[in-house]
Amino acid sequence: MIVFQSSDDIMSFMKLPPLNGLQIFEVASRHMSFKHAAEELNVTPTAVSHQIRRLEKFLGKRLFLRQNRSLQLTREAQEYLPSVRFAFEELRSATERLRQREDIEKLRVSTLTYVGARWIVQRLGRFQALHPKIEVSITTSSGPVEFGKGEVDVAIRRGDGRWPRLRADWLMNQQLVPVLSPRLLETGPPVRTSVDLMRFTLLHVTAEPTAWRRWLDFVGAPTVEVTPGITFDQSITAIQAAIDGLGVALGHTPFVHTELKAGVLVAPVPILLSEDADFYIVAPEETAEHAPIKAFREWMLSEARAESDSQGQL
Numbered sequence: 001m002i003v004f005q006s007s008d009d010i011m012s013f014m015k016l017p018p019l020n021g022l023q024i025f026e027v028a029s030r031h032m033s034f035k036h037a038a039e040e041l042n043v044t045p046t047a048v049s050h051q052i053r054r055l056e057k058f059l060g061k062r063l064f065l066r067q068n069r070s071l072q073l074t075r076e077a078q079e080y081l082p083s084v085r086f087a088f089e090e091l092r093s094a095t096e097r098l099r100q101r102e103d104i105e106k107l108r109v110s111t112l113t114y115v116g117a118r119w120i121v122q123r124l125g126r127f128q129a130l131h132p133k134i135e136v137s138i139t140t141s142s143g144p145v146e147f148g149k150g151e152v153d154v155a156i157r158r159g160d161g162r163w164p165r166l167r168a169d170w171l172m173n174q175q176l177v178p179v180l181s182p183r184l185l186e187t188g189p190p191v192r193t194s195v196d197l198m199r200f201t202l203l204h205v206t207a208e209p210t211a212w213r214r215w216l217d218f219v220g221a222p223t224v225e226v227t228p229g230i231t232f233d234q235s236i237t238a239i240q241a242a243i244d245g246l247g248v249a250l251g252h253t254p255f256v257h258t259e260l261k262a263g264v265l266v267a268p269v270p271i272l273l274s275e276d277a278d279f280y281i282v283a284p285e286e287t288a289e290h291a292p293i294k295a296f297r298e299w300m301l302s303e304a305r306a307e308s309d310s311q312g313q314l
Contacts, residue, residue: 201247
C-alpha cells in the first residue's frame with residue numbers, strides 16, 4: 001500500500017521532539033538522578049545524558065541544572081514536564097484501549113422490506129447473541145443488488161435461485177392467504193368461503209396487482225369480481241391496514257405467522273396459494289465463505305428450518 005503525505009504533514013511530524021528523549025526526561029525528572037533513571041530504563045548513565053543533551057538541543061533550552069553532583073529542573077523544564085507526562089498518559093491510555101478492543105466485523109445485508117420488518121428484525125437479537133463481534137446493518141430494497149459496488153455483502157431476494165456468479169441458498173417459499181382483523185368477524189354472517197370474503201374491502205399491493213385474481217382462480221372462484229378496494233405501495237402497509245380493520249389482505253406466509261399466533265389477524269378461509277418465486281439468501285461466489293457472511297447464512301437457514309417445523313395449521 002502506498003500512502004501519500006503532504007509536505008505540511010511531514011513538516012509537522014519533524015517538529016515533534018525525539019520520543020526517547022522525552023521518555024528519559026520524564027524518568028530522570030522523577031528520580032532527579034541520571035543514574036537511577038538509567039537503572040529503571042536498563043541503559044547506561046552515559047546514554048541517559050546523551051539523550052537529555054539531544055532533547056535540550058532540539059528544544060533550545062536547558063532542562064537540568066547540575067549542582068554539587070545533584071540535579072535540579074530548570075524553570076522551563078518545570079513548565080514543560082506536566083505536558084510531557086500528560087502526553088505519555090494519553091498515549092498509554094490510547095494504546096491500552098487499542099490492545100483491548102475486540103475486532104468488530106461489519107456485515108451489510110440487503111433485504112425486501114417486508115422480509116426485514118416481519119421476519120429478520122423479530123429474530124435478529126438471537127444472531128447478535130450468537131455473534132456479538134459482527135455488526136449488522138440492514139437496508140431494504142426490492143431492486144437488483146449490485147454487489148460490485150461494495151455496499152452489500154449478502155442479500156435476501158425472491159426468484160428461482162439461478163443468478164450468474166452468485167451463491168444462492170434456498171431459504172423458504174411463500175404462500176398467499178387472506179387475513180383480516182378478528183374484529184371484522186364479530187358482526188354479520190360467518191365467513192367460510194371466498195365469496196364471503198368479498199363483502200369486506202380488498203387491500204391490494206401495487207407490486208402484486210393480480211394477486212387477488214390469482215387466489216380466487218386457485219380456490220375455484222373465477223367468476224367472483226375483484227373489487228378495487230385500497231391499494232398500498234408496500235405489502236407491510238397492507239398487512240398493517242388489515243390489522244387495523246380496514247379490510248382483508250393477502251398475507252405472505254411465513255411473514256404473518258406471528259400476527260396469526262397472536263390473534264391480531266385471522267385466516268377464516270385458510271387456502272394457501274403457493275407463489276412461483278421462492279426466497280434465497282444470496283452472496284457473490286468469491287465472498288460467500290467469508291466468516292460474517294457464512295455465519296449469517298447458516299443462522300438464517302437454521303431460523304427458516306425452525307420456522308417451517310413450528311408452522312402447523314393456520
